[in-house]
Amino acid sequence: MKFALALIAFLVLLAGKSAAAATVQAQEGENFVVAASARVRYGAGDRWVEKIVRGPASCTNEFFGTDPAPYERKSCTVIGPVPARASRAMEASSKPAASGVADVVDRAGKIVPAAYRAMAAAMSEAEGIAYRYGPDAAHYGAVNAKLPTLYERQDHLARCNEKGACLTSWQVGGPRKEVDFSYSTNQSSVVFLADDPVQRAGVGDLQTSAFETNTYAQKPQLPWQHGGGGLDSVNVVKYRAAGLLPNDGSARPVAAGRCSGPAGNCPTSVIAFQNGLLATTGSNTAHNLATAQLAPNKVPTAVAMTSNSEFAFVTVWDAAELKGQVAVVALAGLCDGCKLEGPYYEWWNEWQGVYPGLPNMGNIAFMKVLGYVDLPADMKAPTEIAVTTGMHPFNTVLGGGLFMGQAHSPLSRHWRSFTRSGDNYQRYAKGGVAVVVSKSEQKAAFIDLKPLFGYFNGVYFSEAVGSIGPVGQDERQWPHGFGFKPQARPVVVKTIALDAPPTAVKTTIARTKDARAWIATQEGSLRIFSLGGYAPGAEPRSGSPQAIAAEGKVAVGRNPTSLANSKGEPDADMRDDPLNRQVIVTSRGDRKIQWVRFSEDGKSGRVVRTLQDSRIVDPIASEDIDNFANVGLTLSVADYGGRSVLNYRYGPVVFADRGAQWACQPPGGCPVKSTGGVAIEFGGGFKMQGRPYQINTSNVP
Structure with a gap:
């Protein structure tokens, strides 16, 4: 043959x-x-x-x-x-x-x-x-493993017209009551390899959960606000129409990033496309358009954002000069639909002005590539990135639970309150660290972000803020590019060789002296690294390269392709700090998702929950929903080979307490239906028009 x-x-x-x-x-x-x-x-x-x-x-x-x-x-x-x-x-x-x-x-x-x-x-x-x-379960001989089929609830259709066409469904709670209720929803950006790149852009908007009218929707579905429209991201459709993204398949998406934290102020994703375009996607209530362009011959591979949407960091391969870099992108949020020059209106207490590099409410309306950080000469092929400042997102909140932006706009009249002697000194990050891994070269690089934050803070919180002028894309316009102000460029402080290919990386969100990075490696390990004091949070501390070191590791499934922040937890001893003491590992090689919980000192950990279901064919990534007054404890899985986004609930649904007439009342709420002793149920699935491989999610306003 x-x-x-x-x-x-x-x-x-x-x-x-x-x-x-x-x-x-x-x-x-x-x-x-x-x-x-x-x-x-x-x-x-x-x-x-x-x-x-x-x-x-x-x-x-x-x-x-x-x-x-x-x-x-x-x-x-x-x-x-x-x-x-x-x-x-x-x-x-x-x-x-x-x-x-x-x-x-x-x-x-x-x-x-x-x-x-x-x-x-x-x-x-x-x-x-x-x-x-990398390799899927078939490579490891695990594709035919006998897995349980987890319990699935009945769908109840909603928002149906006179012809019987329905836009949504719900699965928990009820009966549906068309009266006042504590409404909240999580929206996702899904990156997928479209079957037909002419018809589908490869970035989709999904509603991954919704609390409304005494019901909980735990099934991923198209947002009802789109009126039954298609899967494509509303923003990406506009970028295509504007000619920024050719629809011939030459500009498919590569990667997506979104901030993450307990505040839920992360309604916008930054998507990186093959042609070097960086662009935002959001939701029906946070859909500002913003784009930036990488320099020629620079191909993006991964995106990470700081927890208050100050900056995005994009790993790139320079195909001309054969070197690896990190593009540094300044971000600014605005009221929804507002132009850069104004006028502005009150939108979740957002800034009444354009302040790239400062904490914001995440509805990104401006972005600019400030420049590039060269990775070491033996690290030309970066594949993943994570970033932390150590800053808790709640630090940006004033008394009464309001974001600080509106009360301190324009900044030119309020900057003194953010200086060391001012009341707002603790409300913004003083530095941070980005962790980059290269799968082929088996290395991890650690980048000190203090020069970047130090320069921006020094301009904003001084007399200079009154003379920065309007924002623009020229190097000398604000925010200044590294070619004009090289002192703002972050610095690589350490590179560590690994004994196995690194496949994913994540960091703690709101830790300072004991901040950590978790690096997954292909053979099935989750390695724990100290970050050497480079995540200072609200205080201007300095880190030490010598203090960046491996501290331990946890055995996980083979080929762990994704690490996700744990945004909620039913176990009482972990409810207060899952973002820093727990991470969710998706292992493609074993078709499993595991919750890894770390010890109090962060140097060791153990698997406390495992999700396996016969419906999961080829998982590449997973993402947790945000939980606030309403609690849903639901995880989404991007199933590449199964061509679906699948939801799973691992804890009780608890509605914000509005009285005994409502379902799922605290403290117990509506519990999970177990299968074979596994307290996880299948929430439902959404069939994609292609193969999903990244997903990120946030509560949206």
């Missing part, structure tokens, strides 16, 4: 045709050969993955890095030529990765230029996703 297929490809070439134009097929388990670089798809029915292939190949899950159609007989087909942006084939000296996808380093760990550039060009394609997220 191998010889016959190779001969077919050779004869096609002799006939003057490209091998990519042929229909070369193999059945699952067979080998085949593609004589010239081509796009090959693998799967069955409507479930496929793609990969750029040249030379010998295998029609197997291992070679393609995933099982796109579990329990179905699959095949391989050459479907077209390699896109021009990824036309350079991987060099033969590149190292085969554990997932079967060619790596970008050779066997000595050195970058292979052609492989690096080809992977950068395909970062938002199936091959790039396989590279970043």
Whole structure:
């Protein structure tokens, strides 16, 4: 079979045709050969993955890095030529990765230029996703493991018109009462590999939970406020219409970031696209439009935001100069729908002015790339990033629970109250640390953000604030670029070599002297690192590179591809601080999600809860919902191979106390229905028009 297929490809070439134009097929388990670089798809029915292939190949899950159609007989087909942006084939000296996808380093760990550039060009394609997220359960032989089928509640339809068409459903509480109720909702940005990139942008808006009219919706669904519209993010549709995102598939999304914290002031995501565009997505009540553009040849791979939306940090591969960098992006929030020049109105006590780099309510209306931080020469391929300032988001709240912005606008009249002797000195961050990992190079870099925060704070909280002028994209306009003010550029203070490929990273949110980073590695470990005092919170402390060190590790599932902040917890001893003492690990290799709880000193931990369900086919990421007066304790799973977003509830639903006439009243609320002793129930699923691989969520105003 191998010889016959190779001969077919050779004869096609002799006939003057490209091998990519042929229909070369193999059945699952067979080998085949593609004589010239081509796009090959693998799967069955409507479930496929793609990969750029040249030379010998295998029609197997291992070679393609995933099982796109579990329990179905699959095949391989050459479907077209390699896109021009990824036309350079991987060099033969590149190292085969554990997932079967060619790596970008050779066997000595050195970058292979052609492989690096080809992977950068395909970062938002199936091959790039396989590279970043590694082997699935089929690779480990765990795809056929017998898993429980967790309990699922009945759907009750709502918002139905006279023709019987309904926009939403709910599952817990009831009966539905069309009267005053403590309404709250969580909205998600979902990044997915769209089946048809012409029709779908690859960024979707979903409602992942909703408390309303005496009911709780724990099933992911389209937001009812869109009136039954499509899956595409409302903002991204506008960017496409404006020509910022071509709809030919050349500008698929790569990564998304959103701040996280107990305050829930994170309604906006920052999405990074293959063409270097950075753009916001939000919700029906927080949909400001803001964009920025990375410099040419810089391909984004991951996005992280500080907890009060001051800055975004984007890891990039420079495909021209072959180096790794972190783009630093200043953010500013505004009232919803407001223009930069005003007028402004009261919107959740947001600033009545544009102040990039200061805490805000998260409805981002302005962003600017200040410049780039070069990573060490032996760290050219960063794949993930996390960031913390150590600052608790509640520090920005005045008496009465109001955000500080409106009361102190314009800042030119109030800046003295933010100086060391002022009442508001404790309300903004004095520094921070970003942690970057490179999967191929097996390294972690730690970046001191104190120069950045120090420069911005020094301008805002001094006489200089009165002369900064309007914001703009020029280096000399505010906020100043690093080329004009190099003293603001963050500094890499330490690099640590790891003994296994790092696959995900997360940090504590609101810790200072004992702030930590958690780095997951592919073999199934969660490593704990001290951050050496580089997360100072509200006080201007200095860190020590020597104090950044490994402190312990916890065994988790194989190939842990995502770490998520734990935003709520039913266990009484963890309700006050899950953000700092607990993290949620998604392990693609074992089809499981685990809650890891850390000791009081943070140096050790243990798995306290495990989610496995027969419906979860190929999990790559998960995300917890925000919990406030209303508590839902619901987790969303981005199931790449299963082509779905799946919700699971792991604790009781508790409605804000409005009296005995309401359902799910405190303290007990509406409990979880257990299955086989597992206190987790299936909340419902949403079928995507593609394969989701990132999701982030927040309570929205």
